[in-house]
Amino acid sequence: MDISQIINELGEDREHYFNAVAPPIVQTSNFAFKKVADLSMAFEDEMNGYLYSRGLNPTVDILRRKLAALDGAEDCLVFNNGAAAIFAGIFANVKSGDHLVSVKAPYTWAQRMFDVILPRFGITTTYIDGTRIENWEEATRANTTFYYLESPNSWDFAIQPIKEVAVLAKSKGITTLIDNSYCTPLYQKPIEMGIDMAMQTATKYIGGHSDTLGGVLCGSHAMMKKIFDSEYLNIGSGIQPFNAWLLIRGLRTLPARIERITRSTEEVAKFMQQHPKVDTVLFPLAETFPQYELARQQMKGACGLFTFTLKTDKREPIVQFCESLQHIMMAVSWGGHESLVIPKCAGIKPRDFDPVNNTHKYIRMYVGLEEPQYLIADLEQALSGLD
Numbered sequence: 001m002d003i004s005q006i007i008n009e010l011g012e013d014r015e016h017y018f019n020a021v022a023p024p025i026v027q028t029s030n031f032a033f034k035k036v037a038d039l040s041m042a043f044e045d046e047m048n049g050y051l052y053s054r055g056l057n058p059t060v061d062i063l064r065r066k067l068a069a070l071d072g073a074e075d076c077l078v079f080n081n082g083a084a085a086i087f088a089g090i091f092a093n094v095k096s097g098d099h100l101v102s103v104k105a106p107y108t109w110a111q112r113m114f115d116v117i118l119p120r121f122g123i124t125t126t127y128i129d130g131t132r133i134e135n136w137e138e139a140t141r142a143n144t145t146f147y148y149l150e151s152p153n154s155w156d157f158a159i160q161p162i163k164e165v166a167v168l169a170k171s172k173g174i175t176t177l178i179d180n181s182y183c184t185p186l187y188q189k190p191i192e193m194g195i196d197m198a199m200q201t202a203t204k205y206i207g208g209h210s211d212t213l214g215g216v217l218c219g220s221h222a223m224m225k226k227i228f229d230s231e232y233l234n235i236g237s238g239i240q241p242f243n244a245w246l247l248i249r250g251l252r253t254l255p256a257r258i259e260r261i262t263r264s265t266e267e268v269a270k271f272m273q274q275h276p277k278v279d280t281v282l283f284p285l286a287e288t289f290p291q292y293e294l295a296r297q298q299m300k301g302a303c304g305l306f307t308f309t310l311k312t313d314k315r316e317p318i319v320q321f322c323e324s325l326q327h328i329m330m331a332v333s334w335g336g337h338e339s340l341v342i343p344k345c346a347g348i349k350p351r352d353f354d355p356v357n358n359t360h361k362y363i364r365m366y367v368g369l370e371e372p373q374y375l376i377a378d379l380e381q382a383l384s385g386l387d
């Protein structure tokens, strides 16, 4: 289906709500029934009708249909945030005694789940350098039931050979989930590459305005039903109607924003690459990127985030640089209208800062919707203030 049709029409039933262009926010907790038989049917299969908004809700359903189509998936569940989507996608598919293989340094709260929550149930995780298919094969054990991918990683942009990992997983009956937040389905479609579940945080690009959270999990209808009937309903981490409405609104302009951010990122990253005080710039579609060829093959584009290091071995200049920006804000998250930086060393105790470990010097920048020259001028003044 055409992306414009998905975004503007799919799932919308305008004649049922006064031909309003924007859909209604069906802000209700419950739905009334006239017949006991109908109520019984809803109890039997809550994914088949409206009973209670912890399950299905009409506003959320419009969003679900659009997001499933964007990912080329049969079905989709929308959660209150991305971390909840990751949690449900994994938790529904593992049991005591299982072993998981995950890319190293995945998103913080995925890693927290592997390190803190799953071990309580006797479930262990092996972290690997996921860039080579051999590493997946070697880490796989008789009790491995789950592969966790994040491609590209949101800090160093390490990518996995997605199709090969999917083929390997299928041959061993292993379930796969990928965090596709960086690319969104506009730039990468993991379901079409054979991955079972594509997750993305809707807090970032889909919301697009830094004013709401959301998480997307796409996959087969059978997989989504399995998760809906257990984790989705039981943990109650489904998205609320108003937040779903904000995400529908965000979707309307997603391609236009991604296009603009793609162009601006190129310009800003190019400026940083040539600056004498900048050491390295990491960006998956830069020719200097170690996995440039694979990135070109499996991603239609890249934008927004890039990571750089300054020519310094100390923590102080990194701090000084970040604190002297006047327009670019320092904050977590990304995907909104506003440009951001975040230094890796903020999460490392000053005495543990290791100049030999290049990752400690990472500064990640997100390029938002401002004029690129406005951002470049701010970066220039912060860089030139360093001695």
Ligand SMILES: *Cc1c(COP(=O)(O)O)cnc(C)c1O
Pocket (backbone or CB within 6 Å): 080, 081, 082, 083, 084, 107, 154, 179, 181, 182, 201, 202, 203, 204, 213, 214, 215, 333
């Ligand atoms: C933000 C983020 C998440 C989690 O999404 P929330 O909506 O914040 O819970 C997951 N993965 C990546 C790569 C992210 O950047």
